[in-house]
Amino acid sequence: METPAAGTPGTLSLPRRKPFQPKNSNASPSPASLPKPKPIRISPLITGETDKENRAIHVAGIGPLEASLAEELEAIRRRRYRLRVERGKTERMLRERDRVLEAAMREWERRECEQRRVELELQRLTRLKELEASCMRFTPVRSLRAREEEKRSTEAQSQGLSCAAQDNEATESLSSQEKEAEN
Numbered sequence: 001m002e003t004p005a006a007g008t009p010g011t012l013s014l015p016r017r018k019p020f021q022p023k024n025s026n027a028s029p030s031p032a033s034l035p036k037p038k039p040i041r042i043s044p045l046i047t048g049e050t051d052k053e054n055r056a057i058h059v060a061g062i063g064p065l066e067a068s069l070a071e072e073l074e075a076i077r078r079r080r081y082r083l084r085v086e087r088g089k090t091e092r093m094l095r096e097r098d099r100v101l102e103a104a105m106r107e108w109e110r111r112e113c114e115q116r117r118v119e120l121e122l123q124r125l126t127r128l129k130e131l132e133a134s135c136m137r138f139t140p141v142r143s144l145r146a147r148e149e150e151k152r153s154t155e156a157q158s159q160g161l162s163c164a165a166q167d168n169e170a171t172e173s174l175s176s177q178e179k180e181a182e183n
Contacts, residue, residue: 142150
């Protein structure tokens with residue numbers, strides 16, 4: 001048997017693995033690890049194919065296929081039911097979160113309106129205080145009655161001072177006369 005890879009005629013060469021042929025690492029698998037039947041591989045020499053890829057031919061029994069199909073179908077049904085229940089829970093949770101967020105948003109909007117109202121009130125008060133301070137800088141226009149009352153009070157004070165001065169002079173003159181009389 002001569003192959004171009006062997007090189008010299010007459011020497012026995014070990015069969016080499018073809019590039020696309022899968023390597024069989026587990027020669028004898030246990031039956032427990034293989035629940036489904038493996039496809040039977042037919043070598044390309046038997047079928048007459050000369051390409052390097054091995055094509056698997058699936059030969060499956062009718063009985064185990066129906067049983068495994070029923071099991072898979074039941075597993076799919078259980079999974080769909082579980083997913084449906086989980087979707088319902090998720091939707092309820094999301095609706096509850098939406099309600100909480102909407103309530104929080106309404107609270108923030110209420111606080112914002114309250115804050116604006118307080119700021120406007122504060123601005124009004126500061127403007128009022130500034131206006132009051134600016135009015136106090138200028139002397140207000142007094143009425144004629146207020147001016148007359150002020151004149152009367154100043155006259156009364158000046159008369160009171162003059163009367164008091166006269167009284168002081170009179171008491172001083174009396175006290176000086178008494179001192180002279182004693183001497």
